Amino acid sequence: MTTTGIRLHAPAAGWSIAADVVVVGSGVAGLTAALRCEAAGLRTVVVTKARLDDGSTRWAQGGIAAALGEGDTPEQHLDDTLVAGAGLCDEDAVRLLVTEGPDAVRRLIETGARFDESSEGDLELTREGGHHRRRIAHAGGDATGAEISRALVEAVRARGVRTVENALVLDLLTDAEGRTAGVTLHVMGEGQHDGVGAVHAPAVVLATGGMGQVFSATTNPSVSTGDGVALALRAGAEVSDLEFVQFHPTVLFLGPDAEGQQPLVSEAVRGEGAHLIDADGVRFMVGQHELAELAPRDIVAKGILRRMLEQDAEHMYLDGRHFGAQMWEHRFPTILAACRAHGIDPVTEPIPVAPAAHYASGGVRTDSHGRTTVPGLYACGEVACTGVHGANRLASNSLLEGLVYAERIADDIVANGLPARVPQPVPHPEIPEHPLQAPEARFAIQRIMTGGAGVLRSAGSLAKAADQLQRLHTDAREALAEHGKTAEAGVDTWEATNLLCVARVLVTAALLREETRGCHWREDRPERDDAAWRRHIVVTLNPDRTLAVQTTDTTHFPTTLPPQAPQEQ
Numbered sequence: 001m002t003t004t005g006i007r008l009h010a011p012a013a014g015w016s017i018a019a020d021v022v023v024v025g026s027g028v029a030g031l032t033a034a035l036r037c038e039a040a041g042l043r044t045v046v047v048t049k050a051r052l053d054d055g056s057t058r059w060a061q062g063g064i065a066a067a068l069g070e071g072d073t074p075e076q077h078l079d080d081t082l083v084a085g086a087g088l089c090d091e092d093a094v095r096l097l098v099t100e101g102p103d104a105v106r107r108l109i110e111t112g113a114r115f116d117e118s119s120e121g122d123l124e125l126t127r128e129g130g131h132h133r134r135r136i137a138h139a140g141g142d143a144t145g146a147e148i149s150r151a152l153v154e155a156v157r158a159r160g161v162r163t164v165e166n167a168l169v170l171d172l173l174t175d176a177e178g179r180t181a182g183v184t185l186h187v188m189g190e191g192q193h194d195g196v197g198a199v200h201a202p203a204v205v206l207a208t209g210g211m212g213q214v215f216s217a218t219t220n221p222s223v224s225t226g227d228g229v230a231l232a233l234r235a236g237a238e239v240s241d242l243e244f245v246q247f248h249p250t251v252l253f254l255g256p257d258a259e260g261q262q263p264l265v266s267e268a269v270r271g272e273g274a275h276l277i278d279a280d281g282v283r284f285m286v287g288q289h290e291l292a293e294l295a296p297r298d299i300v301a302k303g304i305l306r307r308m309l310e311q312d313a314e315h316m317y318l319d320g321r322h323f324g325a326q327m328w329e330h331r332f333p334t335i336l337a338a339c340r341a342h343g344i345d346p347v348t349e350p351i352p353v354a355p356a357a358h359y360a361s362g363g364v365r366t367d368s369h370g371r372t373t374v375p376g377l378y379a380c381g382e383v384a385c386t387g388v389h390g391a392n393r394l395a396s397n398s399l400l401e402g403l404v405y406a407e408r409i410a411d412d413i414v415a416n417g418l419p420a421r422v423p424q425p426v427p428h429p430e431i432p433e434h435p436l437q438a439p440e441a442r443f444a445i446q447r448i449m450t451g452g453a454g455v456l457r458s459a460g461s462l463a464k465a466a467d468q469l470q471r472l473h474t475d476a477r478e479a480l481a482e483h484g485k486t487a488e489a490g491v492d493t494w495e496a497t498n499l500l501c502v503a504r505v506l507v508t509a510a511l512l513r514e515e516t517r518g519c520h521w522r523e524d525r526p527e528r529d530d531a532a533w534r535r536h537i538v539v540t541l542n543p544d545r546t547l548a549v550q551t552t553d554t555t556h557f558p559t560t561l562p563p564q565a566p567q568e569q
Contacts, residue, residue, distance in 0.1 A: 003178050003236040003374075004543045006434050007171045008497060010489050013184055015197040019045040019162075020418055022183055022199040023207060024169045024228065027057035028145075029381030029402030030207030031152035035111070036410030038161050042418075045199050046156065046163045047185055049208070049223045053149045056209045056220060056382065057399070060145025061266035061334060062128055063115075063138035064108075064403070065396035066101040069125045072133045074098040081397060084130040084296040085390025086518035087534050088241075090556050093387035096368055097397070097404050104403045105137060112151035115139045127271040128395035130296040136396045142266050142332045148399065168491055169227055170196070172204060172235040172377060175423035180204050180376025182425060183231075188491060202419050203376050205409055206232065206364060207402070210382040211502045213442075213495075215357035216450040219248055219264045225495040226502035228383035232364040233501060233541040234434065237372045240385045240538045240557070241362025242502065243509040246393055246519045247455045248358035249300040250276075252351065253315035254342060259446070262356050263338040265318060267395050270294055272331065274320035277350060278307055284316075298392045298519040301355040305455055308354070317350035355455055359398060361389035361519070362509075365538060367560045370409035376423070378413075380405040387536075387557055391518025434545070435476035437500055439492035444472065445499050453507050458524040462511040469504050477545070501541075508547055509537045 023034045026048035037044045048055065067077045077098040082089050109115065115137045116124040125134040139147035156163065166188045173181040182200040208228030212220025229239055250270070252263040270276070270293045275283050284307045289295035295303075304316050320328070325347045328336045332346075339346050364372050364379040366386050372379055380386075381402035388401050452465025480486045487493040515529040516522050536552040552558065 003174050004234055004541050006234045006541065006543065006545065008434050008494055009436050009486050010170050010184065010186065010494070011196045013196050013198040017045055017197070017199045018422070019043045019199055019201040021045070021203045021205065021413060022047060022201040023205040024183060025055060025207030025209060025381065025383070026052045026153070027055040027207060027209060027381055027402060028148055028152065028399050029406045030205065031156055032403055032406035033205045033207060033380060033410050034161055035152070035155055035159065036407055037413060038159055040410065040414045042413065044161055045201070046161055047167045047169060047183070047199065048163065048165055049168055049227070051165055052153045052156065052163060054221065054223065055149070056224060057145045058149040059219065059221060059264070060399055061142040061264055062268040062396050063126065063136040063144040064105060064148070064399040065131065065135050065394070066105045066137065066400055067098060067135055068102050068105065068123055068137060069134055072135050074101070076133060077101070077135060080131050081388070081394045084392050084394035086298070086392055086528070087390065087530060088517065088536070088555055089390035090387025092556065093368060097388050097401055100404050101400045104400070104407060108148065108151070108403060111155050113139065113148050114151070116141065126268050127294065128267040129270065129291070129294045129300060130394045136268065136271070138268065140333070141330060142268060142334045145399070168494060169208065169231060170494065172231055172374070173198065173200070173425035174235065174374070176426060178236065178375065179423045180374060181423035186491065186494070200422060200425070202423055203378065203413050206377065206379040206383050207381045207406070208383045210360045211499070212357045214445065214449050214499050214503050214506070215454065216259045216446040217251070217262050218260070218357040219251055219262060220357070221261055226498050227495070228379065229363055230498035230501040232372060232374070232377065232379065233505070235374050235377065236540065237374045237377060238365040238538050238540050239363060239505060240365045240536045242360065242506045242539070243513055243520050243537065244361040244389070244391050244518055245357060245506065246297055246359040246361060247301050247355040249297055249304055249355050250318050250353040251356035252339065252342065253354045256314055263342070265335055265351055265353055266332070267297070269318065269320055269332060269335065272323070274318050274323070276300070276304065277317050277319050278311060279313065279317070296392055297395065298521070301455060301519070302521060304353070304355060315352045315354040318353045319350040320346050321348065321350065359393055361391065361393050365557060365560070367557070368408065369412040370405050371412065371560045373560045378409045380409055391520060434497065435480040436487040436489060436493040437472065437476055437496035438487045439496055441472055442492070442496040442499055445469070445496070445503050449503055453510055455521060457510055457520070457522050459511065462507055466507045466511060469500060469507060472500055473504065505539045505547060508549060509539060512537060512549060
């Protein structure tokens with residue numbers, strides 16, 4: 001294993017912490033991994049970009065999918081997942097998810113998560129798009145993520161797991177053989193630590209969430225800037241399936257120029273019987289799919305966009321007026337409050353909705369134990385690509401994937417042991433290896449990506465986006481090479497640089513995949529092409545900062561590196 005040698009331009013670490021495992025991220029995946037490692041007696045440190053409960057998990061409304069209901073089986077859950085994934089799921093990975101999922105949810109309940117129950121005391125399950133059965137467990141009506149986050153954060157604090165909040169991870173530390181030796185990070189604001197430091201550990205678990213901020217309008221929080229994927233690329237890891245960005249069909253439409261995080265209108269609203277209609281009140285999804293409004297998300301998003309194009313409209317509507325006030329207040333209090341805060345009352349009027357960037361099905365490539373192609377580096381949750389989601393994630397599989405694969409990572413770390421001697425990191429290069437983007441580049445990247453690589457893509461739009469992104473990249477490189485100048489190191493410039501990194505990979509893969517599949521919709525290639533493209537695109541970063549691209553032979557990922565045997569003293 002050889003690393004790229006590329007690191008962000010940053011001050012040298014002024015402090016350090018020693019640990020067995022460092023978990024980067026505090027959503028369902030990160031905290032589950034941390035709790036399990038801590039319970040096994042490993043010195044565990046959780047590093048998170050904001051507060052412990054400020055990640056993407058808390059924003060999840062719909063719920064967590066698992067075969068927990070009467071008559072439901074893991075096999076049925078598997079079938080629905082494979083259909084949604086449009087022929088690109090790794091079936092072995094999905095089988096692990098649906099088989100281990102029910103018990104993982106039960107363990108989550110034992111940890112303290114309180115899900116909604118029926119009057120008989122059973123879990124109250126609902127349906128969402130792509131599911132043929134009611135298998136979505138939810139909490140607080142439409143506040144499932146917030147409840148899961150609450151339970152896990154309380155457990156982490158109760159067990160005394162060491163945490164470093166308000167910390168942006170910078171780069172992976174590796175030893176001379178390329179094995180993980182920890183991470184560098186920058187702590188923002190006051191606290192026990194401040195400025196750039198390091199956590200030295202032989203095992204690093206990336207659970208940093210997604211990269212939704214690469215687009216102008218998204219359901220993702222502002223911290224979702226692709227930091228984990230960019231770090232992994234700089235460390236030499238493989239990433240895959242980044243072209244498959246799921247756009248949620250029903251996001252509250254706040255105007256054509258709205259930017260940043262937009263309010264989500266959960267798929268569970270359609271699962272309970274709300275209808276998609278146009279301005280004339282016509283249910284346009286009927287006849288387009290057997291499940292109509294409950295078709296997989298890519299199909300519903302395309303259906304909405306087609307109707308918008310046909311009618312030259314900026315949005316469609318979601319009609320739940322027939323629910324009545326009591327159901328809105330009991331089942332969807334969060335959505336009701338968000339709509340009313342923007343002057344819309346779902347009890348008496350349809351909700352204006354349009355698709356917005358929501359979830360990255362791709363990420364850092366892992367095996368069934370969460371191992372990446374860098375020894376000692378693991379990934380789980382949205383930052384990872386396990387092969388579960390394929391070309392389009394099935395609704396509410398995301399929380400389950402984070403939960404199941406986090407447990408598998410912790411079990412792998414415990415089962416295989418840690419090196420007897422902590423790997424010694426290679427010294428930080430004196431000359432900055434990676435030029436930084438100016439803060440304003442963030443908005444330029446978002447406009448480029450929204451215009452050229454959004455829901456509707458073509459060879460022309462993607463090529464234009466690729467050229468514009470390359471210009472940003474080249475300008476920064478030339479300024480560093482010719483004048484020794486780069487943007488001042490700081491959170492804004494690190495985030496912009498990470499966004500540019502993941503945007504380049506996404507566009508490169510989307511341009512290469514000359515077909516329409518799942519949530520990758522090529523207007524110039526409208527048909528699915530299994531003969532040529534029922535395979536994954538895998539990307540790595542070369543030491544000269546160019547991208548190396550290859551494809552797998554099948555839908556199954558090749559194996560990652562085997563676990564390292566413990567080193568002798």
